[in-house]
Amino acid sequence: MRAARRRTAPRKRVEESPRQAILDAACELFADRGFHGTAVPLVAELAGVGAGTVYRYFDSKEALVNALYQFWKERFGRTLMDGFPFQAPVRDQFRFFWQKIDEFARKHSRAFAFLELHHHSAYLDAKSRRLEIEILGPIKAFIEDAQRSGVLKELPAELVMALVYGAFVGLVRASWAGYLALTPEVLDAAEASVWDAIRR
Amino acid sequence: MRAARRRTAPRKRVEESPRQAILDAACELFADRGFHGTAVPLVAELAGVGAGTVYRYFDSKEALVNALYQFWKERFGRTLMDGFPFQAPVRDQFRFFWQKIDEFARKHSRAFAFLELHHHSAYLDAKSRRLEIEILGPIKAFIEDAQRSGVLKELPAELVMALVYGAFVGLVRASWAGYLALTPEVLDAAEASVWDAIRR
DNA sequence: AGCCGCGGAATGAACGTTCATTCCGCGAGG
């Protein structure tokens, strides 16, 4: 029998493209051990490619971490805005955001951990930083709209975002630490509490 | 002319003990660049001691980061509990906590950043992890007391802690990112909002 | 004078990165 198919995948992935396999492996390792704590050859091994192959797809380790950051940050931003119920009441719009954040953190928990850990790191480039602000834009607009219609407290939009997202991250971290199980009931109760924080 | 005076401090600190100078330098560098991103000789240089001297006071780089973590985590815990107004209304007790967290984050901003960044890292040892739980204990008791007296929502105490502390960290991170200035007015407004999240 | 403790060059391991080489699918020629 000939070994015609699958000339690749000696160790793990690479069913997908080598580039994606490298991004996936890097996400897993960077999320666990951090950027400086992860050796490039280890990324390559987990991806099922040779060490040199990493440099065929990315100019450097820094370029890799930035590509990964941008890949997931953009997906996160899209998750938040796709299907946003522009016509619904503010209360429902807030629930929508909360559930979308939860959905992302659940479906892509490694990526969420990676994004959290690499938030504003020194090795993130200008494009990575710009992306963050672009994502915040529509959310800021939502908050200011809701304030104009008298539903939310009149606080700086940046403060509202920091409180809400910070609270969510606090939950996720508590669950990582094993202090708290993020059951649907807990998530709902948290959502209701955070709503109380920002509603007028 | 003899170089009799100042055998130490060729570059910076060491007015204090060498051990403390090393801890201070490590705090600054670990907070900025992370554990793996910081070279031990760099810590030594900033502390104003030789590279070998670091190993006179700490067995290894890991021992250093754990000593540093424990040093500041314990101080943070003490800051929260020292002078706690056991007889005051819950509303005032909550404000006390909030202000103490703020006081710590302001007075020891590097240490706060360090503690945040090294939260639950792989190189933290059992003692470092135990310390975290010990600090949470009295706060959990406060929350459950306040729930029994009907002032706070009946949520798992761990959820309340995660929301409140997470929200605060969200604020601090937003200010680090330059999105928000943590003026007394902003801090007060945030405190009031977070109180609304947890009060019944 | 002797000793203690420090400094910083020395050390070997591990890192990010490179590059000479191998590998493989494909199309041309038989």
Added chain:
DNA sequence: CCTCGCGGAATGAACGTTCATTCCGCGGCT
């Protein structure tokens, strides 16, 4: 339909660098 050889992707040993850690000579104190 098979064979051959081309081109580009992948490889991983090897390179120079940087790291954590060690070690030893020097200088200040008693």
